[in-house]
Amino acid sequence: MATATPTTPVDGRAARRRAWARTREQLADFWRRFSKNRLAVVGGVVLLLVIIMGLFAPWIAPHDPTLPNFRNRFAPPAWMEGGSWEHPLGTDQLGRDMLSRIIWGARASLKVGAVVISFATVVGIFMGLVSGYYGGWVDVVIQRLSDILLAFPYLVLAIALMGVMGPGFGNLILALVYKEWVTPSRIVRGEVLAAKNVEYVEAARAVGARDRHIMWREILPNTFSSVIVVATLRVAWVILMEASLSFLGLGVQPPEPAWGSMIAQGREYIFSSWWLATFPGIAILLTVLGINLLGEGLRDALDPRLRE
Amino acid sequence: MLPDTERTINAEPILDVRNLRTHFFTDRGVVKAVDGVSFQLYPGETVGVVGESGCGKSMTAASIMRLVSHPGRIVGGEILFMGEDLVRKSEREMRRLRGNQLAMIFQDPLTTLNPVLKVGRQITESIRVHAGDDREDGGFFGWLRRLLDPSGRISRKEAWDRAVDLLRQVGIPAPDERMRAYPHEMSGGMRQRVMIAIALACNPVLLLADEPTTALDVTIQAQILELMQDIKEKRGTSILLITHDFGVVSEFCDRVIVMYAGKIVEQAPLDELLDNPRHPYTQGLLASIPRLGDKSHKVRPIKGIVPELHDLPPGCSFSTRCPLADEYCGRVEPELEEIAPGHLVACHKVDATAAGAKGA
Numbered sequence: 001m002a003t004a005t006p007t008t009p010v011d012g013r014a015a016r017r018r019a020w021a022r023t024r025e026q027l028a029d030f031w032r033r034f035s036k037n038r039l040a041v042v043g044g045v046v047l048l049l050v051i052i053m054g055l056f057a058p059w060i061a062p063h064d065p066t067l068p069n070f071r072n073r074f075a076p077p078a079w080m081e082g083g084s085w086e087h088p089l090g091t092d093q094l095g096r097d098m099l100s101r102i103i104w105g106a107r108a109s110l111k112v113g114a115v116v117i118s119f120a121t122v123v124g125i126f127m128g129l130v131s132g133y134y135g136g137w138v139d140v141v142i143q144r145l146s147d148i149l150l151a152f153p154y155l156v157l158a159i160a161l162m163g164v165m166g167p168g169f170g171n172l173i174l175a176l177v178y179k180e181w182v183t184p185s186r187i188v189r190g191e192v193l194a195a196k197n198v199e200y201v202e203a204a205r206a207v208g209a210r211d212r213h214i215m216w217r218e219i220l221p222n223t224f225s226s227v228i229v230v231a232t233l234r235v236a237w238v239i240l241m242e243a244s245l246s247f248l249g250l251g252v253q254p255p256e257p258a259w260g261s262m263i264a265q266g267r268e269y270i271f272s273s274w275w276l277a278t279f280p281g282i283a284i285l286l287t288v289l290g291i292n293l294l295g296e297g298l299r300d301a302l303d304p305r306l307r308e
Numbered sequence: 309m310l311p312d313t314e315r316t317i318n319a320e321p322i323l324d325v326r327n328l329r330t331h332f333f334t335d336r337g338v339v340k341a342v343d344g345v346s347f348q349l350y351p352g353e354t355v356g357v358v359g360e361s362g363c364g365k366s367m368t369a370a371s372i373m374r375l376v377s378h379p380g381r382i383v384g385g386e387i388l389f390m391g392e393d394l395v396r397k398s399e400r401e402m403r404r405l406r407g408n409q410l411a412m413i414f415q416d417p418l419t420t421l422n423p424v425l426k427v428g429r430q431i432t433e434s435i436r437v438h439a440g441d442d443r444e445d446g447g448f449f450g451w452l453r454r455l456l457d458p459s460g461r462i463s464r465k466e467a468w469d470r471a472v473d474l475l476r477q478v479g480i481p482a483p484d485e486r487m488r489a490y491p492h493e494m495s496g497g498m499r500q501r502v503m504i505a506i507a508l509a510c511n512p513v514l515l516l517a518d519e520p521t522t523a524l525d526v527t528i529q530a531q532i533l534e535l536m537q538d539i540k541e542k543r544g545t546s547i548l549l550i551t552h553d554f555g556v557v558s559e560f561c562d563r564v565i566v567m568y569a570g571k572i573v574e575q576a577p578l579d580e581l582l583d584n585p586r587h588p589y590t591q592g593l594l595a596s597i598p599r600l601g602d603k604s605h606k607v608r609p610i611k612g613i614v615p616e617l618h619d620l621p622p623g624c625s626f627s628t629r630c631p632l633a634d635e636y637c638g639r640v641e642p643e644l645e646e647i648a649p650g651h652l653v654a655c656h657k658v659d660a661t662a663a664g665a666k667g668a
Contacts, residue, residue: 019488197377199419206373206414207407207434207506217433221424 033301040297046290050283054107061100063087066255069095074273090275093265098275101257102283108258109287112242112251113235115173120180121231125223127181128188129215133196143189146182154179155244162250172251176238187230191223225302233295236288243284259284320391321348322514322546323372328385330364330371337618341367341380343570346644349514354540354547356561356578358554358593360614364570365550369516372548373412374402390513408438411512415519417499421491427502428487431471435509436462474505478535497528504535511543518550533560554597558582563650566590569615569625572644576651586653586661588630624656632657 035041053060075091076083077098083090089098131142149157161175195201196219204218245251246260254261259280266276330342342364349355357365370376372387374394387394389410394402406412414420422430462470468487475483478501491499500520507515517536521529533556540547549561557564557578564581566574566589574587585591592610612629615621623640627633637656644654655661 015482015485015488018485022488022493199414199416200422202375203412203414203420203503203506204422204434205375205406206412207437207509208403208405209407209434209437210403213433213437218422218425222422224424 030301034297037297037300039293040300043290043293043295043297046286047294050106050287050290051110053103054110057104057107061097061103063097063100065096065100065104065257067096071095074269074276076273077275089279090273092262092276093269093273098279101262102259102279104257105259105262105280105283106287108246108252108256109239109242109284112169112172112176113239116176116180116238116242117231117235119173119177120234121184121227123177123181124184124186125188125220125227126185128185128223129192129220131185132189132192133211133215133219139189142185146185149179149182152179154241158241158245159248159250162245167250167253169252172242172245175245176241180234180238183234184227184230187226188220188223191226192219195219195222229295229299229302232291232298236291236295239291240284240288319350321388322351322390323349323548324386324388325368325372326386326388328368328371328387329383330367330376330380331383332380334379334618339617340570340620341617342371344385345567345570345572346385347565347572347575349546349548351546352540352544353563354549354561356549356551356557356564357567358551358557358564359567360552362614362617363567364617365567366518367570368567369412369518369548369550372516373406373410374399375406404438407434407507407512408510409513410516411507411510411514412516412518413500413503413507413520416523417496417503418491418523420503421499423491425490426487427489427491427494428468428471431474431487431502431506431509432464432467434506435467435470436464438510470509471505474508475502478502478505478508479531480505495528496524497531500524500528500532501535504532504539508539508543512545515539515545515547516550517547519552520549521556522551522553529556536560554594566593569620570617571625571654572652573626573655574651574653575644576648580648580651584648584651584662586647586651586658587626587655588632588657588661589626591661592629624654630657632660 069091072087072091073093073095075087075095077090078085078088080090087097087099089102091097092101127142131139157179158175161178162171165171165175192215201214201218204214209218242251242258243260243263246258247264249261249264251260252258254265262280263277263284266273266278266280269276325348326346328342328345329340332339332341345364345368347355357368359365367376367380370380371382372389372394374382374397376382382395385395389405394405397405421427472483472487475486480486480498480501486494486498486502491502494502500523504520520536521532524532536547537560539545549557551557561578563577564575565572566581566587568589574581574585574590576584581590582594585594589610592608595608596610598607610629615625615628621628621638623636623638624630624633624642627637630637640656642654642656644652645658646652647658
């Protein structure tokens with residue numbers, strides 16, 4: 001009775017093909033819902049451009065972003081009087097090419113955003129699962145810890161941490177993850193609490209599944225769509241935080257270009273050479289806006305209530 | 309496949325519930341969801357537990373699985389399963405029994421399958437859940453041993469083949485394809501078949517079926533019952549069928565237990581119960597079933613509603629709705645008494661309820 005009857009390979013292949021066709025159909029369905037939101041598509045395109053900029057910075061950037069040229073300081077953008085297409089967005093106070101610096105700055109922002117959100121999401125998922133699933137004192141400890149972290153203004157906490165630890169990429173990541181994990185953990189915890197008493201969890205328990213099996217294999221997959229949305233939206237926030245810290249001189253250290261520090265340096269010349277601070281500012285604005293639009297579009301498209 | 313009386317008497321019961329009490333400690337008081345329930349289930353037998361919503365029949369099943377959740381608790385009694393008391397088992401020991409020798413089918417196949425996981429994975433996981441049980445012990449070194457030598461586990465391929473086989477056994481066409489489907493791509497009947505396949509994955513000795521057909525269409529109901537009948541005959545699995553549907557009971561069960569407000573009020577072999585119901589409540593339940601084609605039969609609902617379980621009347625719980633109740637019934641609680649072989653009734657008025665003396 002329990003002996004397995006292996007299926008013929010032809011059968012299995014055909015079934016796999018049909019399964020793949022269904023997956024494609026689901027993807028197409030997702031795209032249909034997502035693309036209805038034009039702004040979200042625009043946001044996605046903007047983010048995609050920024051990602052391409054960041055990934056291929058060494059090949060895209062026309063100049064070395066850290067190479068000064070003291071003969072050509074404060075060159076205006078190409079369309080202005082005295083500007084040239086050699087430096088389409090002009091040069092900064094040390095004669096470095098603005099466009100190249102912005103392209104390389106995308107890399108710094110995205111790196112921090114991606115790394116912080118990855119760590120924060122992993123930690124947050126774990127904390128949220130444990131907190132929501134076990135409840136009791138574990139939940140109390142984790143939730144009060146989150147409350148304490150949330151009670152501090154984000155930037156103040158990050159500044160304090162960076163002040164203590166000193167600047168550096170690792171410390172920057174740590175200072176942001178330190179608090180950033182709370183958001184995904186709250187989301188996951190909420191989903192776990194909702195899923196805990198759902199019948200399929202009861203059913204899993206009735207077949208003798210272990211707690212960790214139920215947590216990781218039954219409940220966690222149900223939280224993915226909200227985690228994806230939250231992670232996307234929080235990337236924008238982290239990029240903004242990185243820019244703020246860099247602006248204050250606590251983030252990415254010069255000469256490595258970062259949008260935040262570029263604004264900080266350009267701020268002194270805002271009246272004479274406005275492009276120094278304005279272009280990195282626009283870059284931050286567009287990136288953050290793009291991510292937010294994309295995130296909201298994803299949220300609508302992944303909303304389980306609109307599925308099926 | 310009715311077990312003959314000889315065997316029923318001689319064989320050891322597979323499940324022997326003794327004075328089981330499961331209470332819920334709520335803000336409004338103690339709810340006695342299961343209050344002193346005793347019954348036996350013999351190998352290969354199918355027993356139906358019947359009653360209205362909230363009479364404690366589902367909580368009886370949950371207690372047997374030890375899946376009563378907070379604020380509920382088993383406060384007393386014994387559940388002897390193959391001679392061992394489940395009430396006193398550790399959570400780990402229980403976990404190994406669940407889905408192994410002891411399986412359960414739930415009411416609503418729409419919600420008991422995880423919506424975001426493919427059906428195939430849900431079946432293979434339940435096959436694999438118990439594969440490493442015997443090597444679970446040994447603390448850190450046990451863990452290390454399992455990590456270094458995973459051969460005790462069933463491979464994914466093996467589990468997959470077994471799952472396909474199970475789906476075929478429960479009558480799902482094109483099982484290979486169905487394995488790759490999500491629950492929402494299947495019909496209710498199909499999903500219940502999948503649930504049954506999951507329950508059967510480890511060849512259980514006892515199957516608890518909690519309203520397995522309630523959420524399904526009538527035609528699908530018949531198919532699922534037929535499937536369960538088939539399984540029972542082929543595997544000799546004992547089944548405890550929880551339902552409010554006498555139609556299902558009369559088609560499928562060997563013996564029937566009628567519950568009311570957390571207690572057993574009547575228990576008898578199926579034919580005996582249908583021909584000679586003696587508790588006014590059972591009689592009321594049977595009279596409240598509409599019969600097709602029988603114009604002379606009028607549906608008679610039982611008057612009143614089930615009393616609040618945290619505020620039961622003294623004496624017989626049914627006395628507030630019983631047409632025969634008198635002052636004595638409202639004061640003294642009746643005991644279950646055997647009035648014929650295998651026929652137990654808890655009623656003071658049992659003499660007045662015999663078929664001849666037309667009562668309710």
